[in-house]
Amino acid sequence: MAPPTETLTAERILEATEDVLRRHGPAKATVVDVARALGVSHGSVYRHFRTKAALRExxxxxxxxxxxxxxxxxxxxxxxxxxxxxxxxxxxxxxxxxxxxxxxxxxxxxxxxxxxxxxxxxxxxxxxxxxxxxxxxxxxxxxxxxxxxxxxxxxxxxxxxxxxxxxxxxxxxxxxxxxxxxxxxxxxxxxxxxxxxx
Amino acid sequence: MAPPTETLTAERILEATEDVLRRHGPAKATVVDVARALGVSHGSVYRHFRTKAALRExxxxxxxxxxxxxxxxxxxxxxxxxxxxxxxxxxxxxxxxxxxxxxxxxxxxxxxxxxxxxxxxxxxxxxxxxxxxxxxxxxxxxxxxxxxxxxxxxxxxxxxxxxxxxxxxxxxxxxxxxxxxxxxxxxxxxxxxxxxxx
DNA sequence: CAGCTGACAGATTTCAATATCTGTCATTCC
DNA sequence: GGAATGACAGATATTGAAATCTGTCAGCTG
Missing domain, CATH: 1.10.357.10 (Tetracycline Repressor, domain 2)
Structure with a gap:
């Protein structure tokens, strides 16, 4: 599930987010899910997007x-x-x-x-x-x-x-x-x- | 709260319903509320409207x-x-x-x-x-x-x-x-x- | 040292027990 | 006898306790 160690970029996070949204829907998609899909901790996601709202935007x-x-x-x-x-x-x-x-x-x-x-x-x-x-x-x-x-x-x-x-x-x-x-x-x-x- | 004994008519029920909707909003307005506002049992309301949905319509x-x-x-x-x-x-x-x-x-x-x-x-x-x-x-x-x-x-x-x-x-x-x-x-x-x- | 982690506090969501509501109908009342 | 009642079963909503999530940050790691 965790892809090979590429550097974590905003673009990769957005791709994963789209995926998670497709799977779980808007109500149940969490940033923990996104982090898990990328094989990183959710803290890392917050390095690239200040809030969940910003990520969704x-x-x-x-x-x-x-x-x-x-x-x-x-x-x-x-x-x-x-x-x-x-x-x-x-x-x-x-x-x-x-x-x-x-x-x-x-x-x-x-x-x-x-x-x-x-x-x-x-x-x-x-x-x-x-x-x-x-x-x-x-x-x-x-x-x-x-x-x-x-x-x-x-x-x-x-x-x-x-x-x-x-x-x-x-x-x-x-x-x-x-x-x-x-x-x-x-x-x-x-x-x-x-x-x-x- | 119960108005003088007029006959219960569809029109009076609709007026009371509008009132209850104004007070409670669409989510919390119940037909029991409507009946209470009219001083009758909710069974009586069902004599004039088959369902709650019909009343709302x-x-x-x-x-x-x-x-x-x-x-x-x-x-x-x-x-x-x-x-x-x-x-x-x-x-x-x-x-x-x-x-x-x-x-x-x-x-x-x-x-x-x-x-x-x-x-x-x-x-x-x-x-x-x-x-x-x-x-x-x-x-x-x-x-x-x-x-x-x-x-x-x-x-x-x-x-x-x-x-x-x-x-x-x-x-x-x-x-x-x-x-x-x-x-x-x-x-x-x-x-x-x-x-x-x- | 730049990037990542994971434990944490407070906010939000979930879940299951409880309470209320919808719709029916046998019975009562006038 | 026609209209209204209120007790009832099943469906829906409310509530509060427990679980999860968001956002932060001190410290770890390469």
Whole structure:
């Protein structure tokens, strides 16, 4: 169970933590468990993370960042701003839905963790709306999205699509007809962004 | 504590239940408490409601219906479809925010109850989107909202504004800037509905 | 000496015994 | 006879004592 004597690094601790969370769930995962999985004393874990909460935050950040990175590629991809916006929103929905569907228990675990909010979730959302802003700003430049304030528009789009990325709605993502609902909302928003008036 | 010998009616039981919920919260409110508040045995309560769950559902339905009724007045009010749509969405947001702000504990109590979903919440949402559909259909008739399927558009609008009526977001309703966020989302949606293309 | 350990105090969680609650129904009351 | 009661069985919640966990730190180890 104890792996060969590699140096104990924050990264290795995070991997072990993810493992322990997957096995025991958020309620029963202890830092003693994490230490045991690494073959060290729990005191050593506290050398790298000041508190259990900090450890949980770090592991949550890792998880969220994986999604951000996947989407970052779409921001500067080819295609019109409309196409990129649509692809980005679809990518976000798809990523979340996939995570929720593949391993519901792990997804539930991370949903609990994200609810123990620190600043991590807020930063993740800021990151995502930042990506959205860049797409919409490109459209503002080209005249495709005649909006006065791309950042405000990005926030509005992000909030309006919450039902398709907020984990609270995860159960609804398997219902028949969600894809049509998603398309209906996105169409409406893109038409709103594209509308010249005002 | 026992009121004068009126006949025991479902309505009186619901009033007492609301009271008990307000006092004890959702976790500790028992049907024995309700019976005691009415000065009857708990067996009598079971004559009117088959189970505790049914009683909770009924009291929740009452609470939700009060909001529906307030909004129903706006559907057939004067003004253009745009104006009525805006007023209706603002009314929904205002009603929810008011309930949440006035008595946070009671609101939290009902949030718990609505999460114990039966069919009640679904019916409430169907009711609300029905009202929305009527406004949008009026706009479709007059050419103000050139949409092919008013009911689908209504669902999209309802879902896109979830952040401003779904109780899960109640904490965000007191943050500074929510009103601007609300306006930004609603503007975007109304522009989308008004856009002739497609 | 830098990194790790393990014993410790206080906080939190678990577990099992006890108390309360839900839902039923034979009986009482008007 | 229709409505209400209260005793009852099984399910659920509460409680307090014991076990475990978190976070610290003096000392060990390589």
């Amino acid at each position: 770090a592991v949550t950040k890792r998880w969220l960042d994986r999604t951000s990175q996947k989407l970052a590629g779409i921001v500067d991809a080819d295609g019109s701003p409309q196409e990129r916006l649509r692809a980005w929103l679809a990518g976000l929905f798809e990523a979340k839905r996939h995570k929720a569907g593949d391993d519901p228990e792990l997804f539930a675990t991370y949903t609990v963790l994200t609810d123990e909010v620190g600043t991590v979730v807020g930063e993740h959302i800021a990151d995502l709306t930042g990506q959205l802003t860049r797409i919409i700003a490109a459209g503002a430049g080209s005249g495709a999205f005649p909006v006065p304030d791309p950042a405000a528009a990005a926030r509005a789009v992000f909030q309006a699509t919450g039902r398709f990325h907020d984990p609270h709605y995860a159960r609804a993502w398997t219902a028949p007809g969600v894809d049509e609902e998603f398309t209906a909302v996105v169409d409406l928003l893109i038409r709103g962004l594209s509308s010249p008036s005002r | 009924a009291v929740t339905k009452r609470w939700l219906d009060r909001t529906s009724q307030k909004l129903a007045g706006i559907v057939d009010a004067d003004g253009s479809p745009q104006e009525r749509l805006r007023a209706w969405l603002a009314g929904l947001f205002e009603a929810k925010r008011h309930k949440a702000g006035d008595d946070p504990e009671l609101f939290a109590t009902y949030t718990v109850l609505t999460d114990e979903v039966g069919t009640v919440v679904g019916e409430h949402i169907a009711d609300l989107t029905g009202q929305l559909t009527r406004i949008i259909a009026a706009g479709a008739g007059s050419g103000a909202f050139p949409v092919p399927d008013p009911a689908a558009a209504a669902r999209a609008v309802f879902q896109a504004t979830g952040r401003f009526h779904d109780p899960h977001y109640a904490r965000a309703w007191t943050a500074p800037g929510v009103d601007e966020e609300f306006t930004a989302v609603v503007d975007l949606l109304i522009r989308g509905l008004s856009s002739p293309s497609r």
